[in-house]
Amino acid sequence: MTVEKNIRFFSVAALYNKIKTMKIHNMTIKGVTMQRLMELLKKPWFLGSLVVVFVAVVLWNIPIEKRKYGLSQGSLVTDYTGLLPQRVERIVKAENRQDLQRIVKEANKDGQKISVAGLQHSQGGHTYYKDGVVLDMRTFNRILEIDEQQKTIRVEAGASWEDVQEAIQPHGLALKVTQSQSIFTIGGSLSVNAHGRDIRFGSMAETVKEMTLLTPSGEIKTITRDDPDDWMKYVFGGYGLFGVILDVTLELTENDIYTIHTEQLKTDQYETYFNELLTHRNTAMHYARVSVAPSTFLDEMVVVNYDYTEKQDHKTVLKKEQGVRLSKIALDVGRQGGALEDLFWGTQKLYIGSLDGKEITRNNVMRSESTFMEYTKPGRVEVLQEFFVPIHAYGDYINDLKQIIPSNDRSEDFKVHNITVRYAAKDEVTTLNYAKEDMLGLVVLIQHGLKEDEIANATTLIQNWTRLTLEHGGTYYLPYYRYQTKKQFRDSYPGWEEFVEEKLRKDPNSVFQNMFYEHYLK
Amino acid sequence: MNSKSVRYLPLVVTVGQVVIFPYYIIWLKQVSLTFTLFAWFFATFSFSAAWGYRIYQTKKNKEQSYVFIIYAGMGIVYVLIGLIKNSYEYLPYIVLPLQVTLGLLQGYFRAWHSEQDTYHLHAVHHYLIVGFMMIGFSFTRIISPVVFIAIFGLLLCLCGFWDFIRRGKLSEPKKV
C-alpha cells in the first residue's frame, strides 16, 4: 500500500514538475518571441515594410463611391442619373395590398397623382411626378410560391432578380429572361419589358404566366394571358402608367451549365455570324462588344457565347461581384480616351479571351457586375442609351455610325465608353414595342458634362444617332434619359396613339403619372 | 540650437499642429467615404509616424538632421491639401500617400524635438499656448477647414525657409 502510495506520489510529483518545466519552457519561448518582436519593431526597415503592407491593404479596400440618388422626402427625388430632380409630396413604402388599394382609390377621388418606383434604374423621371405620391415598391418583395414541377415562381413585384435567384437556385432553377444584371425589381423590369443575354426564350413579357394588378381604379385583378381586356399588352412596357403590378407568376427553366465560347470578329462579319448562331448553333445566351477605341473604332468586336452542355446545376453558389476594383481601374483608364482607350480595349479582349472554355451556370450569367460602372465626378454624368436595329441592317448601320460619332473622343466633351450588343427578340405582347422584328440592341455608355452647352451638344449627338437608327428601321429604348425629340419618339413607337387612348380608357382620372409620360405622351 | 529665433520654431510647429488638428480631422472625415476608411487613414498615419521616429533615432549623424526639410515637407503637404478639390472621386487615393508623408515627417520631427534641450520648456509653453489659441479659435467661424490647413502649410514652409537661412548662416564659419 505504502509503496503504491509512494509510487503514485512520485509519478504525480514528476508530472507536476514536467508541467512546470513545460510552462517555464513555454514562457521562455514566449519571452524570446516577444523580445524578438520588440527588437524587430525598433528596426526602421521593419516599420517601413509595415507601412507599405498596410497602405497596400487600405488601397485595395478603399470603397467605390456610389452615385447618390433615390427617394427622399426632405429634398428632391431623382433616379439613377440625377438629371431630373423633382419635389414629390409623399413617399409611401409599399407593405400590404390593402394600403396600396386605399391610396389608389383615394387618389381617384381627390385628384392626387401616383407614380411607382422599383430600384429606380430608369433615367428619365419614370418613377416620380411633381407633387405626386411615390409608391416605393422595394419593401413589397416576398417570394410567394415556387412550383418545382411546373417550373414557376410567384413573387411580389418589388423583389429584385437577386431575391428571385436566391430563392430558385437551390431548386436547380433559373430565370428565362432578365437583364444582364440582377439589380432591378421585377415590376420595374416588366414595366420596361427588359431584355438581356438570353436568345432563346423571346421577350421578358412572354415569360409571365399570370399577374396580380392593382388597376388605376383601385381594383385588384388577376390577369392571365388570355385576359379579354389585354392588360398585359399595356402594363408590360407600360412604364408604371397602367396601375401597380403586385405580383407575377414567372416561367422558369433549368439552371443549365454552359461553356463560354469567345471570338474576335470584324464588325462586318457579325450579321452573318449572328444569324448562323441563332439558327444553327447550340448557344443559349450571347452578347458582344464593339470597339470604341480610336484605332479600331467600330471595326472590331468580341463575342461571348454561352453554349449548352446538357449539364445542370443545383450546387454552384450564386456569384458575388468579382474583380470590381480591377474592372473599375480598367474602365477609368478607358475613360481617359485616346491611346488609353486602345489599351482598355486590348485589356477587354484579353480578359474576354481568358474566359474561353470556362463553365458557368445560367443564373450566374444573369448577374454580372455593376459596381465598377459607378461614376461620381461632379459636373459630369454617365448615362445609358440603347438603339435597336433589325439584324439585317446591322452592318450598314455601324458603317454609317462612323460619320456621326468621333472615333477619338479624348478632347471631346461627349464620350462613348462602351457599346455592348444584345439580341432583342421580336415582341408580340407590348404596345410601346421596341422590337417589331428580331433586333440587335446597342447599349451605349456615354459620358458628358452638365453645363447647358454640354447637355445641348449631347442632345444633338444623341438625336443624330437616333435619326440614323430610325433611317435603318430601328428604335431606341425608353427607360433612359429623354434626349430624343417628341417626333423621334412617335416615329420609333407608332403604337403611342393606341397607348394614350387606352391609358385614358383604363385610367380616366389620370391617377398614374410620371415625368416620362408628361414629356412624351401628354 | 545656436540661434534664438530658430529655438522657437519647434514650438511654432508643435502648437500649430495641435491647433490645426480639429480642422484636419474635419477635412479627413469629409474625404473618407466611410468611418472604416477614416480610421484606416489614421492607422496609416500612426504607423508612418513610428517609422519616422525610428529613422531619426537610429540616425548616425544627428548634427545633420535637416529639420528645415521636415518643416517644408509638412508645409507642402498641408498646402497641397488646401489646393485639392474636395469632391474629386480619387481623393482617398491621394489622401493615403499624404497621410504616409505627414506621419513620417511628424514622427521624425517629434524624435528630433525630444532630443533638444528646450523640449521640456516647449512642452509647458505648448500646452498653455494651445489652450489660449483654441479659446480664441472658438470665436472664429470655420469658413472651410482647408483654408486654415493651407495657411498653416504656408507658415510651416516659412519656418523651413527661416531654419535653412539661419542655420546656413550660423554653420558657415564652421565650414571655413
Ligand SMILES: Cc1cc2nc3c(=O)[nH]c(=O)nc-3n(C[C@H](O)[C@H](O)[C@H](O)COP(=O)(O)OP(=O)(O)OC[C@H]3O[C@@H](n4cnc5c(N)ncnc54)[C@H](O)[C@@H]3O)c2cc1C
Ligand atoms: C446599369 C444599368 C444596366 C441596365 N441594363 C439593362 C439591360 O441589360 N437590359 C435592359 O433591358 N435594361 C437594362 N437597364 C434598364 C433597366 O432594365 C430599367 O431601367 C428597369 O426599369 C430597371 O428596373 P428598376 O427596378 O430599377 O425600375 P424603376 O426604374 O424603379 O422603374 C421603371 C419603371 O417601372 C415602373 N414600375 C416599377 N415597379 C412597378 C410596379 N410594381 N408596377 C408597375 N410599374 C412599376 C416605374 O413606374 C417606372 O416607370 C439597365 C439600367 C442600368 C442603370
